[in-house]
Amino acid sequence: MxxxxxxxxxxxxxxxxxxxxxxxxxxxxxKWQKQRIAPKTKLITHHFDQKNLFLANQNISYIEVKNKGNSPSFEIGASPKELKTTATFGMENNAIAAINGTFFDVKNGGSVDFVKVNDQVINSTRLEKNNSRARHQKAAIVIENGKLSLKKWDNTENWEENLTEKNIMLSGPLLIFNHTEETLDTSAFNRLRHPRTAIGMKPNGKIILLTVDGRQENSAGVSLFELTKVMRWLGCTSAINLDGGGSTTLWVSNAPENGVINYPSDNKKWDHEGSRKVANVILLKKKQ
Known part of the structure; x- marks a missing residue:
């Protein structure tokens, strides 16, 4: 036996x-489709349409930036209360590209996670009822002089307020940090498939801004465990999850379909019109 x-x-x-x-x-x-959209910056897309990635259809779109020389600068776009589509944030900021940011209050507006832009606090962290941090409040995207990097919560109470960078956005959970995969619990948020947004860093300095579409027959979406694999396969040694679901949007200036590259799910249609309004975004801007 x-x-x-x-x-x-x-x-x-x-x-x-x-x-x-x-x-x-x-x-x-x-056979990924690749298109140069700015100096040292490519838009890369592929539709796995034979149910051949994680036994499902998947549509993946990402921007890869060399993050040096005359490559575009990273910035944070945010509104304290007003919600706007990722495309609107991008156009208002005269950006080359934009990807949706961190988690927010759908009803009342504003981020539920700490956001600071140009040394001005836009939103403070809203802790959970038991005064503990949510999974998306234990890591940060930080930008200094147009360069983007990731940081991990050090378990101190006012960690984000003590970070020295002038541009900070909390999000999470971290998927990979300094070559090591982070431990993810088996909660529904991590385990179930949804549209996802992520940022990754490669050891050669390249930055990846990625979306995986979901909640569609044409693209099932991924769990965070599967998203971690995707970021690993792209060569990322650090990676972070951002807000997903109907928020997941990748926008590129001057692209067709109002610049929306992926297939946002909020309208439940396989088109480029279903972007949810969000509180903040990560922007790519022409280097001054």
Whole structure:
């Protein structure tokens, strides 16, 4: 009986490993569409439409920035209360591109996570009822002199307020930090598939702004465990999750369909019109 149980366990593990390998090979050998949108900046997209990534259709769009020389600068766009689409934030800020930011109050507006722009606090962290931090309040995107990096909560009470950078956006959870995958719990938020937005850093200094569409037949979306794999396959040694769901939007100036590259899900249609209004974004701006 024990031998039989061990045999079936071995088969199950072998099938799991095989599926993992197939996914990674499918991903890295895909014929990605690439387009230069700014100096040292590419828009890269692919639609896995044969149910061949995580046994589902998936639509992935991302921008890769070399983040040096004359490459665009990173900035944060945010409004204290008013919600706007990612495209609106991008156009108002004369940006090259924009991706939706961190979590916000859908009913009353404003971020529920700490956001600081040009040394001015736009929104403070809203802790949970038991005075604990939410999973998206334990890491930060920081920008200094147009350069973007990620930081991890140090378990102190006023951590974000003591960060020295002039531009800060809390979000999370972290997926990978300094080459090490972070531990994710099995809550529904992490485990279930949804549209996702993420930012990743590669050891060569490149920055990735990524969206995975979801809640559609054409793109199922991913869990955070699957999103971690995607960021790993792209070569990221640090990566962070941002707000997802109907917020997930990647916008590029002068692109068709009002600049929206992906297929936002808030209108439940496979088009470029379903962007949810958000409180903040990460912008790519022409270097001054």
């Amino acid at each position: 024990l031998k039989r149980t061990l045999f079936f366990l071995f088969i199950a593990l072998s099938n799991f490993t095989f599926a993992q390998n197939v996914d990674s090979i499918t991903f890295v050998t895909a």
